[in-house]
Amino acid sequence: MSSAGYLVNNLARLLVEVLRKRIAPLGIVPGQFPTLLALWEREGLTQKELLGMLDIEQATLANTLTRMERDGLIVRKEHPADARARVIHLTERGRSIRDSAYQAALEINEDVLADLNDDEVQAFLGYMRRVIGRIKRLEKEKV
Amino acid sequence: MSSAGYLVNNLARLLVEVLRKRIAPLGIVPGQFPTLLALWEREGLTQKELLGMLDIEQATLANTLTRMERDGLIVRKEHPADARARVIHLTERGRSIRDSAYQAALEINEDVLADLNDDEVQAFLGYMRRVIGRIKRLEKEKV
DNA sequence: TATCGTTGCATTGCTTGCTATGTAATATTA
DNA sequence: TAATATTACATAGCAAGCAATGCAACGATA
Numbered sequence: 490m491s492s493a494g495y496l497v498n499n500l501a502r503l504l505v506e507v508l509r510k511r512i513a514p515l516g517i518v519p520g521q522f523p524t525l526l527a528l529w530e531r532e533g534l535t536q537k538e539l540l541g542m543l544d545i546e547q548a549t550l551a552n553t554l555t556r557m558e559r560d561g562l563i564v565r566k567e568h569p570a571d572a573r574a575r576v577i578h579l580t581e582r583g584r585s586i587r588d589s590a591y592q593a594a595l596e597i598n599e600d601v602l603a604d605l606n607d608d609e610v611q612a613f614l615g616y617m618r619r620v621i622g623r624i625k626r627l628e629k630e631k632v
Numbered sequence: 633m634s635s636a637g638y639l640v641n642n643l644a645r646l647l648v649e650v651l652r653k654r655i656a657p658l659g660i661v662p663g664q665f666p667t668l669l670a671l672w673e674r675e676g677l678t679q680k681e682l683l684g685m686l687d688i689e690q691a692t693l694a695n696t697l698t699r700m701e702r703d704g705l706i707v708r709k710e711h712p713a714d715a716r717a718r719v720i721h722l723t724e725r726g727r728s729i730r731d732s733a734y735q736a737a738l739e740i741n742e743d744v745l746a747d748l749n750d751d752e753v754q755a756f757l758g759y760m761r762r763v764i765g766r767i768k769r770l771e772k773e774k775v
Numbered sequence: 776t777a778t779c780g781t782t783g784c785a786t787t788g789c790t791t792g793c794t795a796t797g798t799a800a801t802a803t804t805a
Numbered sequence: 806t807a808a809t810a811t812t813a814c815a816t817a818g819c820a821a822g823c824a825a826t827g828c829a830a831c832g833a834t835a
Contacts, residue, residue: 645822645823648822648823649822649823652823678813678814679813679814680812680813680814690813690814690815691814691815691816691817693814694813694814694815694816695815695816698815711813714812714813716812716813716814717812717813717814718813718814
């Protein structure tokens with residue numbers, strides 16, 4: 490029970506739970522984090538634009554945005570030029586948790602990687618990027 | 633967008649989808665894989681015993697077992713000595729896909745890690761085990 | 776300009792994870 | 806042994822992922 494796939498899956502779930510506990514006081518959940526990071530960089534994006542930054546499927550993002558709107562983190566306003574699209578803005582609340590959230594993310598990163606030195610961390614990240622690249626290339630070839 | 637957490641999560645999702653596509657012809661889904669691996673090793677386990685091998689929560693396993701029973705992979709029979717417990721057996725169908733499933737898992741492992749040499753694979757697995765260990769230790773301390 | 780394909784987003788339904796809680800059955804103890 | 810605690814499993818409800826599909830609005834073209 491320790492193939493790469495099993496370990497990656499296990500690690501991912503552990504990390505999500507660590508993140509969940511740390512950001513719970515901010516009133517957000519792990520699935521909202523990548524979207525918030527993007528919106529803290531730039532507001533007023535459409536769902537399409539956001540999607541381009543996020544490695545998730547459109548349906549997943551649409552549902553996540555609905556929950557974020559329900560939770561008072563964002564608002565979807567009408568697009569000035571295209572009635573199909575909507576522009577996404579942070580609420581004051583969504584904006585206000587930015588610094589604490591960045592802080593939490595940094596702390597988790599440090600805590601969790603504390604047993605690896607800098608070179609090892611770089612090697613680890615490098616391996617993951619290479620495997621991710623490999624899988625994406627495999628998928629493209631088959632199409 | 634390339635912290636360890638983000639990469640791990642991304643990689644885990646990619647791997648699950650690769651697995652999903654490869655095992656779809658066998659009529660099973662990724663969440664059933666670890667349970668099947670355990671049952672192919674030994675049948676007639678209780679849920680409790682299975683749980684001890686699986687790094688998931690009891691409720692998750694109970695639901696997975698229900699879907700596996702629905703899909704005709706396992707049957708839950710009454711425990712000879714304890715009326716609360718049930719022993720879990722593979723159906724003929726569950727048993728029959730064993731070799732193809734092992735084969736699929738091996739192939740995926742190879743395909744996906746093909747850009748890393750043996751030393752790099754070992755290093756990669758080692759890093760994951762260390763980080764997993766670190767997180768579990770962190771959680772224990774807090775309790 | 777009327778038609779028709781494309782685009783942007785929402786919805787539905789499923790899986791797989793979680794926590795919290797319910798319910799028998801079993802085990803312990805007063 | 807009656808009361809109580811614990812155990813084994815199930816259930817409910819939510820999050821976050823996916824594919825498939827629906828629908829209105831937009832854009833291109835005959």
